[in-house]
Amino acid sequence: MPIYTAPTRDLQFVLHDVLEVQQSGLPGHDEMDPGFTEAVLDAAGKLASDVLAPLNSSGDAEGCRLENGVVYTPGGYKQAFEAMREGGWTALDCDPDYGGQGLPYVIGLATGEMFAAANMAFTMYQGLTHGAYSAIRTHGTDAQKQTWLPRMVSCEWTGTMNLTEPHCGTDLGLLRTRAEPQEDGSYLITGQKIFISAGDHDLSQNVIHLVLAKAPGGGEGTKGISLFIVPKFLLNEDRSVGERNAVSVGSLEEKMGIHGNATCVMNFDGARGWLLGDLHKGMRAMFTMMNEARLGVALQGYACAEAAYQNAVAYAKDRLQGRAVTGIANPAGPADPLIVHPDIRRSLMDQKSFIEGARALALWGAHLIDRSHNGDAEAEGLISLLTPVAKGFLTDKGFDATVQAQQVFGGHGYIEEHGMSQFVRDARIAMIYEGANGIQALDLVARKLPQGSGKDMMAFFAMIKAFCKEHGDNPRLANDFVVPLKSASKDLQAAVMFFMERGMSRPDDALSGSTDFLHLFGHVALGFMWARMAVAATLALDEENPDEAFYRNKLLTGRYYMQRQLPMTVTHLARIRTGADPVMALHVDAF
Amino acid sequence: MPIYTAPTRDLQFVLHDVLEVQQSGLPGHDEMDPGFTEAVLDAAGKLASDVLAPLNSSGDAEGCRLENGVVYTPGGYKQAFEAMREGGWTALDCDPDYGGQGLPYVIGLATGEMFAAANMAFTMYQGLTHGAYSAIRTHGTDAQKQTWLPRMVSCEWTGTMNLTEPHCGTDLGLLRTRAEPQEDGSYLITGQKIFISAGDHDLSQNVIHLVLAKAPGGGEGTKGISLFIVPKFLLNEDRSVGERNAVSVGSLEEKMGIHGNATCVMNFDGARGWLLGDLHKGMRAMFTMMNEARLGVALQGYACAEAAYQNAVAYAKDRLQGRAVTGIANPAGPADPLIVHPDIRRSLMDQKSFIEGARALALWGAHLIDRSHNGDAEAEGLISLLTPVAKGFLTDKGFDATVQAQQVFGGHGYIEEHGMSQFVRDARIAMIYEGANGIQALDLVARKLPQGSGKDMMAFFAMIKAFCKEHGDNPRLANDFVVPLKSASKDLQAAVMFFMERGMSRPDDALSGSTDFLHLFGHVALGFMWARMAVAATLALDEENPDEAFYRNKLLTGRYYMQRQLPMTVTHLARIRTGADPVMALHVDAF
Secondary structure, X not given: OOOOOOOXXXXXXXXXXXXXXXXXXXXXXXXXXXXXXXXXXXXXHHHHHHHHHHHHHHHHHXXXXXXXXXXXXXXXXXXXXXXXXXXXXXXXXXXXXXXXXXXXXXXXXXXXXXXXXXXXHHXXXXXXXXXXXXXXXXHOOHXXXXXXXXXXXXXXXEEEEEOOEOOEOOOXXXXXXXXXXXXXXXXEEEEEEEEEEOXXXXXXXXXXXXXXXXXXXXXXXXXXXXXXXXXXXXXXXXXXXXXXXXXXXXXXXXXXXXXXXXXXXXXXXXXXXXXXXXXXOHHHHHHHHHHHHHHHHHHHHHHHHHHHHHHHHHHHHHOEOOOOOOOOOOOXXXXXXXXXXXXXXXXXXXHHHHHHHHHHHHHHHHHHHHXXXXXXXXXXXXXXHHHHHHHHHHHHHHHHHHHHHHHHOOHHHHEHHHOHHXXXXXXXXXXXXXXXXXXXXXXXXXXXXXXXXXXXXXXXXXXXXXXXXXXXXXXXXXXXXXXXXXXXXXXHHHHHHHHHHHXXXXXXHHHOOHHHHHHHHHHHHHHHHHHHHHHHHHHHHHOOOOOXXXXXXXXXXXXHHHHHHOOHHHHHHHHHHOOXXXXXXXXXXXX | OOOOOOOHHHHHXXXXXXXXXXXXXXXXXXXOOHHHHHHHHHHHHHHHHHHHHHHHHHHHHHOOEEEOOEEEOOOOHHHHHHHHHHOOHHHOOOOHHHOOOOOOHHHHHHHHHHHHHHOHHHHHHHHHHHHHHHHXXXXXXXXXXXXXXXXXXXXXXXXXXXXXXXXXXOOHHHOOOEEEEOOOOOEXXXXXXEEEEOOOOOOOOEEEEEEEEEOOOOOOHHHHEEEXXXXXXXXXXXXXXXXXXXXXXXXXXXXXXXXXOOEEEEEEEEEEEEEEOOOOOHHHHHHHHHHHHHHHHHHHXXXXXXXXXXXXXXHHHHOEOOOOOOOOOOOOOOOOEHHHOHHHHHHHHHHHHHHHXXXXXXXXXXXXXXXXXXXXXXXXXXXXXXXXXXXXXXXXXXXXXXXXXXXXXXXXXXXXXXXHHHHHHHHHHHXXXXXXXXXXXXXXXXXXXXXXHHHHHHHHHHHHHHHHHHHOOOOOOXXXXXXXXXXXXXXXXXXXXXXXXXXXXXXXHHHOOHHHHHHHHHHHHHHHHHHHHHHHHHHHHHOOOOOHHHHHHHHHHHHHHHHHHOOHHHHHHHHHHOOOHHHHOOOHHHO
16 A cells, blocks of 8 residues: 655645745744644544545545445445544634634645645545635625535535536536526526536535536627526525435446546536626636635645655655666675665655655745735735746646656566556646646736736736846855746746747747746746755754754755756747647648 | 447558558568558557447456456457458467568568557467467477467467566566476476566466566576566367366456456466577576567557547547637637637647657558668667667557647546547556556666667668758758757757766766666657658659658647747756756755
């Protein structure tokens, strides 16, 4: 069975040494002293390791089942979900007005990493509820908030997002689900939705579906779409769970992974629902939650990689195979452990340097969301720009990292016994859902890059420029971090220039390079994170009695990223500069 | 259910326009006129599309099962295997002395691509038999060949390779299976082998295991290893199948993919076996088959990608989502097909340009094996050098291509219904078995590169240099093909120089860059293949009444590879040049 150990020390490093959350001047953040956050992370980590992780393989093997219209989750899920609720983990960063603990989102994300790493399929039940909670809290009326939120914060009721239909996912303008207004102000919802994660299950008393549908008079395309609250069970006057609504599970999807999560076909047959937010402005309501939801998926990408990496390390230290080329390392044994071999070490360093950089980016993103919730417009612009980068890059690279971790096991990685196949199969979905990564690249190039005449992009470059100026003369940072960051950042600027010059007249020129641009940006973002971590590490090493090995290892891991990963920006730029010609040259019939 | 269409035209192009097999002066090749090979490929393609492909999804879903010691393959496999046998496909490139048809290996590989693409798990039963056939044919005594080969050529009996044990796969020196010599010259084999593909099943009357084991007096490590023929059923005097040997299936592995192939734990409990080849020289006997076996796995990598690509194309043409940024392409429909979008086109071009380049490399490799069988030492050296490149690069990139094809389907790629998940899960094993790709990289850098003082590598460079000289002034080829090939080849030479300068004194410096070197080499090899295909296409376009669209598309697809894939060599070289420092800097405890 795969192991999982909570990376509390690394999370603490990012929270305090790098982001300095306690000093950020945000409401509630001043209470985030290292002792407090360590206690929170330790407790969450214990739940992740002791309760969630042991159910990961078994949940994958058992999967969910649909019997007589009722969905059952794998054995042990109910007890584990109860433990999540009782520990208050579902309420951590929720509004105290509805029973939440009111902690910053950045702490919620840090605990979320551990839960997702330990058991991604299981953690989705809570994750989707949090998304629905955010939507209702942002767009709901006071009455709606009072009605739905308290029991969603506690996860007595869970939530879903119902967007996709059989013929459309990305292009929601095509959707067919209808909402018929009733005299009492409610609507009757009719249509079929597919790929509904946590669509139904036995973990909660009620499931609160948020459903995109078309109400009369909204016009064609996405303009006519509204968002509705459609509960599985209608509520009685006293808000207790009442009669069943006309919503049912058509079937469960058979998937490549996340078997522990029930992916449902949902049938709405005149189900009663209530408008959430403004009529015909459902897409806007959806989009306000996107940054948070997409950052949550970005997190899954590197969290899965972290869990897979930990197991690859354990195997590489344990498995004896061959001898070190530089001399026998384990004379007492019949062979040396795998970890002595440079190519294994290269693989582990690829994984480790990615994961730690990704963690910093995700937590920085969460902190930017905390800032933006506090009215910081620059933070809001930045996170809006960085969200598709984090979602696309961290899930693409997170998947690659799970494949590398699996490879360390050789043939033992391909059989299901060690759980490495599951990490790969689970991580794969993060590249697809919450907007497939090609859509993230489109969002980045066509929407986020030009928004506000490129001010967010310029703010990002200004930040890197200021950083390089501040630390360019520091001999401990200059060659290993500042120089490569500057060089990679120049590649990113050159790509932006190319898009500006060519994209206006020939939009295909920009869109042909969109995925390369997202990855180029991702590398620069992780390079920036590593440079910031390096500054934090050198400062910490100057303190009295530092945890010397920890901080030196950060510098060495960061240097690896700068030297061996960051040079990818050159290739991405070269590809982007070829424009649309090579990409679009073939006639459709030639494929 | 996924579709599969045999790429006969593309195979014919490589065989005749590029490799000019008929003019190669090899025995038997002069009969390979285009009409003949087309007939062979058409017939094989029909079997692949009509019989094998329809069993791919069902075989994956059903898997193999072990009941009372008997292994059953999925429904339809027996009939399909019968069809393979009856069509003579198992005997195609086998020795006529044992019932084979004596066709060149290059044709065997071309048909093999189609079989593997249509149903990889199924085709492995024949593939492993072919490997065992080759081993016995090369190392067996006349009596052994007469005894075993005829029914293996016909696949009435199938074969296996028994190498891996629970505690060792790569490091076979550690293996524990013992061979006790008997007075009659036979041996009794005792031990446990794992991961034995096609180890047992219901498709043949007998299973001929080739088993690596240690016989007394051989010394420690790999030196003491011998290879034995151990049949499932012993033979009677008249060579008919007799009593059961003491070999049994312990269990079937649950795997990520290739569910239709029975991956067995094999228990040898004093099973009777006969020495194959020289005593204590089993490793050498294994290695003589390696080039062929590894090229067969390389083929699986791009064959899986081809099948996945075909389905991605069909989906991209069919699925309506969004509108082309350059203007509506499908005014009659509610949206445009996916294929209008540049990022989808980029993904399809990545897949297509890789697959066609990979096909050329694999067929060239097979042709080099045909040459080496005919005593061509340069060809033997070249294929020995190229084998780890083809195996590692085509399976790594082939897997990536299946992931890209799956991504085109969005959420529909993640559910099992469309078969895209299976292509990814099946392709994954090719990176692992027949020597994990890290081992291929090690073999390349530590063994193949320096062998004969680097003469094979020099021969490869000389070939590229001559090519560039010959075609550098051709205006239709220079900028698009020759210039980028020359540049990429220089990167490869620079990497070789780095290894030569540093690798002797610090072997870790070379081994830390081994995987990057393999990929750098792979890109140059595919770039060379594309340049050769471009030459063939321009020559064909000069003929009267050429198939103009076909050849122009070759040039455009090749140009894509040169412009958008080949620039990866820059990044690989940059990584290699960092040497071992960043890779080996962390203490083992820091992981």
